[in-house]
Amino acid sequence: MLLVRFTILVVALCSARIAGAQSYWQQEVNYSIDVSLNDKQHSLEGFERMEYINHSPDTLRFIWIHLWPNAYKNDRTAFTDQQLQNGNTAFYFSGSDDKGYINKLNFKVDNETAETVDHPNYIDIVQLVLPSPLLPGKKIVITTPFHVQLPYNFSRGGHIGESYQATQWYPKPAVYDRQGWHPMPYLDQGEFYSEFGSFEVRVTVPENYVVAATGELQDDAEKNWLRTRSSFDWKPEKIKIKTKAGSYKTTYQQYPSSAVKTKTLTFKESRIHDFAWFADKRFIVDMDTCRLPSGKLVDVASYYLPEEKSQWQHSVAYAKTAVRNRSRWIGEYPYKNVSVVQGPKGYGAGMEYPTITLIPPAESEIALDKVIEHEIGHNWFYGILGSNERQYPWMDEGLNSYYENRHSQLKYPAGDAKFGNTSYHSKDMATLFVNTVVALKKDQPINTPSDSLSEINYALMAYLKTADWLSYLEAKYGRDKLDNAIQAYYEQWKFRHPQPADLKESISKSLGVPQDSLFSYLDKTGPLPNSIPGGTRVVFTSPRSIANYISSPVKNLISIGPAIGTNKYDNIALGLFFTNYKFPPSPLQFFVAPMYSTGIKKLAGTGLVNYSFHPDNGAFRKIRIGVSASAFGINEFKDSGKTTSLSFHKIVPSVRFVLTEKNPKSTMNRYIQFKTFMISEDALQFYNDTTIVGTDTSVASKYRVINNNRTLNQLMLVWENNRALYPYRGELKIEQGTDFVRAGFTGNYFFNYAKGGGLDLRLFAGKFFYTSSKTFSKQIQTDRYHLNMTGANGREDYTYSDYFAGRNAFEGTASQQIMVRDGAFKVRTDLLADKIGKTDNWLAAINLSSSIPSSINPLSLLPIKIPLKFFLDIGTYADAWKRNSNEDRFLYDAGLQIPLLNETVNIYIPLLYSSVYKDYINSTIADKKFWKKISFSIDISHFSLRKINRNLALE
Structure with missing residues (x-):
């Protein structure tokens, strides 16, 4: 009996040790892909070989596979639904020539044909049924040919003319981690989660294309040719081309004849979880090296179009600064190269991929610098620290935005944006927007999945409020301690899949203080501590005063400015306005504009006072009570060279009840409103005036101005759906x-x-x-x-x-x-x-x-x-x-x-x-x-x- 007990104890201890050693694990996928571009059909032909290694403690009988090009197959996909919900109808109404898909798949596992089962809800996900169970610690090789019809670039990838953006283009296994499988449809709002591994990709294109891609180019001859592109000065002919809306516009020719010959370029990289490549015949290429603080050299390249040369001439310098600063602040950049690529005109926001990022045309060099810094920064938060972006967008976008703000404040201390001729920091404007949504109680918690956030909250909460949250941590503990904590987090979790709990544990350990209170803000709505400064300020409205308020907001702001109005009777009415309207709004808001009417020669004007309640729960999300008033000219009467002016005055008390919508993403707006119009109007009253002089009697028609008062009660019920379709x-x-x-x-x-x-x-x-x-x-x-x-x-x-x-x-x-x-x-x-x-x-x-x-x-x-x-x-x-x-x-x-x-x-x-x-x-x-x-x-x-x-x- 004693021996049995001892054996059980040994087994239990060994099991506990094994369980402890396996408390964290992640799968590994290594890729070898051959792909060729057909620039006549805007399509890809490929063959993929995936080595899938099961590091989990579980036996796998199937693998979910993402086929994200199918998101563009028709107007009944999760991508389309979200596009419509966010107000974008471009893809929904696109023609068949602009749609895309992936087909000609034939999956084999270790050379044995494998069955696939469609996902019950999403056409861009399939379940690959394994012919034999995949045991823990074992690996399999999955192969398949594939054909991709590239869509018009509605979202991150596709083509615009013969400019190609090959992103999310190959079959890719979903992540299997401690929480289980994570199959997810492609979405525009909501990014990705993929397994780490190595990539060897061979890209075949017509020889006159310039290709920029993830990883390190293996072809020396191509590298030498790219170096000649820095002086490339092709002046294209202007022609009319068809736009996606079906209309025609004059633009630079994007379609020189394709070369008959082709070339195959090989790119390699390890410890990454995605691969993207871009091809265009027009690219100018700038190259340089960047020395990191450790002394390591990184190759830096910039690919852009000839017409953007003046704005992109410093793009390599911007990229170098970003890589050096991020390496200093977070941890050293681990790869040998980094590239930035200008997306075609019409392309949306910037988008990151390992070692490479696609950047849209920017409005200024400062804006370009900021976007390049932000997108390169995603090599850390997304690329190296591979969190689940779909579930926890703030771990990627928000942390990255914090460092973008630091970059802007360091490089542009006077401000990175302007109102008039006065500079301010765009970070401060972002904070005002966040606090505005918070004040209106339309915010959602930071720790909300991407696809559950409203469109505006995706930007404000996942990006901007998270950056403010990290700034609060910096203010509380100091920048040096914060940097040390993030650097420790980076070293512990690089090339892994950290969860929010992992970030919390790492920061708590580094600071020596449990951060339960700090992290609790991630799951709350409402303001962050000290996010709305106190104080009162009175300003005469001007671009300078607006910019100054953005940089240094106060709780109470009273703005004064010139007021002007005109109509046939008042002629020109001049005066001043006084208001406390601002971002974020105060519960009590007023706007008063007294004016002097040069036409009727007396006071005129308009004004209102409102007070708004935002109940935390209940049928109404907002209750607003208020009163408005106005007085202006309404008519004139001319008699014997004399002009008599008439005017009106009104006072309107009101109350509005705005109903609560259960879904934060709802486009519905419903309210009940009651007003009472108390109106006083001038009118003319005519009468006869009899005059007797001696025996003569005369009757003259005269008039006087009288005042008529009336009251109107108005009840209004409104329901509206501001959906895009x-x-x-x-x-x-x-x-x-x-x-x-x-x-x-x-x-x-x-x-x-x-x-x-x-x-x-x-x-x-x-x-x-x-x-x-x-x-x-x-x-x-x-x-x-x-x-x-x-x-x-x-x-x-x-x-x-x-x-x-x-x-x-x-x-x-x-x-x-x-x-x-x-x-x-x-x-x-x-x-x-x-x-x-x-x-x-x-x-x-x-x-x-x-x-x-x-x-x-x-x-x-x-x-x-x-x-x-x-x-x-x-x-x-x-x-x-x-x-x-x-x-x-x-x-x-x-x-x-x-x-x-x-x-x-x-x-x-x-x-x-x-x-x-x-x-x-x-x-x-x-x-x-x-x-x-x-x-x-x-x-x-x-x-x-x-x-x-x-x-x-x-x-």
């Missing part, structure tokens, strides 16, 4: 005033066109109710509130919510302004006592507006881009359906629309319309009929920053 909006508005209730529903739906633009569909249905018996006097008193088919004028803007150049003008250009309201017709019948299509009953209309392709848009011949649309309005109303009515039951108009300033200003040219409108125009307009029937709208009340960028409308 087929966005829609619904608005139910119920308004109540003296003796009436006005109800209307407006629905908008947008149908995207494949080649850009689309069809706007608008539906309106409304009903006007009298709350007491209907009388002739009530009809007159409520006239401006009646439902209107034809273009509503300034007087019918009964809430004074839109800007009108001449609100009550009846002649001249100002009189041709309309509101898009109710029936939203574009013709006007203001000169009639009863406007055509106006009713105090019910009204319904359909409005269509379609973009016109630039190929048939005559305005495209102008030096500036001006879009053109076609509109069609069809409507009906109650009066036309009355018994014995002689009116047309259905009215219509159609014509051309010129949208300007993101459709804030629209010009309408009616060309076809119902006979009743034709009769009105012929009988009422004496001359210049064509010009006078043109109308325009200025839709400021519905302007949204979302029209400029979908991520700007954070509320």
